[in-house]
Amino acid sequence: MAELYQFTSDRRNIDLEITFMSRYPLAVEGIEFLPLERVEHEVLKDVEMDIRTISDSETYWEQKLPGDYEEIIKWSKDRVQWTTKKELYSILCKGFPVQDCKEWLYLAKNGKKCLMISARTCLRKQEWSWQSLPELRFEDVAFDLHGSSFWLSCKSKLLSPEKTYAIYLVYKLQENHFGFEAPVKVTDVIARRTYERNHSWYIFFLSPQTPVLRRKVYQNAHNPLNRPKIKGLPQQRNDGWMKVQVWEFQANTNTKRLLDELLLTFFNNNLPRGLIVQGVEVEHI
Structure with a gap:
């Protein structure tokens, strides 16, 4: 699913004509209209007010x-x-290091357990350069990817069986970044080897330019603040970092098989520059 346009409806019937220009075969299931959600920082302000x-x-x-x-x-x-239990709840929301400081455990706003896995744990060290940033949950971050693809491993002993989780890559793009406009292919390599369906999909590190339709042509604008939460599109975090969902899985006794072989490949073997990875966030859906 890709976001095409945003507009404000002033009547029940809306007449839109959309033309797709593509060199590749395109299969379209349909067009979906989604109401815009409130931006995340507004929701968090409401939650903080409730706590007070x-x-x-x-x-x-x-x-x-x-x-x-x-x-x-x-x-x-x-x-x-x-x-007090209120103080304990606040401590758990902030979280603390576990698994020899390789992971960070905390509670989401809905009270569900979440994990953040360090870049040192989930990435292959030889594919990246490394830098120490002591103010973060984990001191080391990965930067300067050495190729056009990288491997991602998200194993953890703290996942609950028979629960569905989403995996998010937590990252930043430096000011002089390039090579992130095209989609990135995410592949479950083991599923591909066993000829399973749905072994790959596409994500973006930069949100595509989304036009806002106005009543007059000269009122058109791009990149609105409110965006629907679509899988594969990046989201802004409150700590200044970005995150994008790279996979979704159900934890069971064979969790290692599901998570140990994710390969992210940039389009047309593009060599991106300016990507910094803090780690992987695993959220219970």
Whole structure:
């Protein structure tokens, strides 16, 4: 699915004519109209306001905690101390390092467990250059990709079985970046070897230019602030980094097979420059 246009409807019937110009065969299932969602920082402001205004009832904050929060606390390499359930909830939302500081465990806004896996753990060291950034969750970040493709491994012992997860690459693009306009192919190599369907799809590191349709031609604009959350399109994080969903899977006893062989390939063997990777975020859907 790709975002084509954005517009504000002033009547029930809208007449749009769209022409596709492509050198390659194109199969179209249909056109989908999605209402725009509120931007993420506005939603977070509302959540922060709720936290400040809600009473300090221990029962309320106990319900906000996951049922296995006592087990989660044991995974921290440092001793977790708190006096109230509200304080504990705040600690878990911020998160803490686990698995010898190779992963970071935290709670999402919906209370579900999330993991962030360090770049050192999920990337092949020989494919990148490395830099230390102490202010981040993990000190080392990967940059200066040495080719037109790279491997991604997202194994973890902390995933719950029979749960569906989304994998996001957390990254930044330097000011002098280039080579990220075209889509990037993501391939589950093992699934491809066993001739399984749906073993690859496409993502973007830069959102394509989206025109906003106005009533008059000269009012057209690009890159609106509000964007629908489409799989494969990048999203802005609150910490200044970007993230894009690269895969989706259901954790089970064979999780290693699903996650150990993802290959990201840039279009036409393009050699991109300016990509910085902090790690991989695994979210329970």
